[in-house]
Amino acid sequence: MRLSFPWRTLSGAFVLLLALPAMAGEASVFPLMHRWAHINYRMHGEAQETAFAALADDAAGLAETHPRNAEVLTWQGIILASEAGARGGLGALDLAKQARDVLERAIDIDPQGDNGSAYVTLGTLYARVPGWPISFGDDERAERLLKKAVAIRPEGIDTRYFYAAFLHGQGRDPAALDQALKAQQAPDRPGREASDKGLREAIGRLVAELR
Numbered sequence: 001m002r003l004s005f006p007w008r009t010l011s012g013a014f015v016l017l018l019a020l021p022a023m024a025g026e027a028s029v030f031p032l033m034h035r036w037a038h039i040n041y042r043m044h045g046e047a048q049e050t051a052f053a054a055l056a057d058d059a060a061g062l063a064e065t066h067p068r069n070a071e072v073l074t075w076q077g078i079i080l081a082s083e084a085g086a087r088g089g090l091g092a093l094d095l096a097k098q099a100r101d102v103l104e105r106a107i108d109i110d111p112q113g114d115n116g117s118a119y120v121t122l123g124t125l126y127a128r129v130p131g132w133p134i135s136f137g138d139d140e141r142a143e144r145l146l147k148k149a150v151a152i153r154p155e156g157i158d159t160r161y162f163y164a165a166f167l168h169g170q171g172r173d174p175a176a177l178d179q180a181l182k183a184q185q186a187p188d189r190p191g192r193e194a195s196d197k198g199l200r201e202a203i204g205r206l207v208a209e210l211r
Contacts, residue, residue: 029071029072029075030191032055032059032062032075032079033075033192035051035055036055036075036078036079036082037192037194037195037198038194039051039052039055039082040082040195040198041194041195048086049083049086049087052079052082052083052086053083055079055083056079056080056083059072059075059076059079059080060076062076063076063102068109069109070106070107070109070110070113070114070118071106071114073102073103073105073106073109073118074103074106074113074114074117074118077099077100077102077103077106077118077121077122078099078117080096080098080099080102081095081096081099081121081125083095084096084099093129093130093134093135096125096129096135096136097135097136099121099125100122100125100126100136103118103121103122103125104122106118107119107122112152113148113149113152115152115153116148116149116150116152116153116156116159117149117158119145119146119148119149119152120145120146120149120156120158120159120162122145123141123142123143123144123145123146123148123149123162123163123166124142124146124162124165124166125142126138126139126142126145127142127143127146127166127169139170142166143166146159146162146163146166147163149163150163150179155186155187156186157183157186157187157188157189157196157199157200157203158183158199160179160180160182160183160186161179161180161183161199161202161203161206163179164177164178164179164180164183164203164206165206167179168206168209168210173210176206176210177210177211180203180206180207180210181207183199183203184203184204184207
């Protein structure tokens with residue numbers, strides 16, 4: 001079994017996901033975002049897994065310093081989910097659970113889920129991991145979370161794409177195509193050029209498959 005998260009198709013996975021590289025007090029997630037994009041799109045195999053593990057350690061350190069910062073926690077969750085996707089198999093399940101817990105804390109702090117980003121990642125986690133008794137996968141919950149992300153940020157290239165990917169996985173291809181076309185029409189995100197380039201390639205492949 002191999003887990004596949006949003007930012008590995010872009011993901012998980014698994015962004016990933018903010019309109020701007022924001023600053024939150026002294027806690028800037030921009031270095032994490034920049035490194036994540038390089039690892040996710042430019043690295044492969046064991047080198048990618050090792051790099052994600054190092055990045056996850058750095059994200060954990062930032063989260064320890066800023067435990068009530070929803071943006072920091074969201075990116076910690078994104079990175080953990082991406083590391084799980086890179087590792088794959090049953091060994092990734094503990095990482096996926098860690099990502100889930102961190103993202104749920106981020107949403108508790110910020111009900112908007114860091115402008116929908118936490119909901120995108122968490123929804124994709126629920127969609128991709130196995131269900132009970134192996135893990136916490138739950139398609140109904142996944143859809144609720146992904147629809148919440150779309151409601152928060154309907155113009156999002158990521159919110160629309162990951163919901164489209166979920167619908168395709170459910171065999172609901174007409175609805176998936178509608179969401180994928182909306183993702184194609186979404187504007188680029190300033191400061192997220194590398195991620196958006198990968199996303200647009202993934203969207204193009206999905207649209208071609210659905211047509």
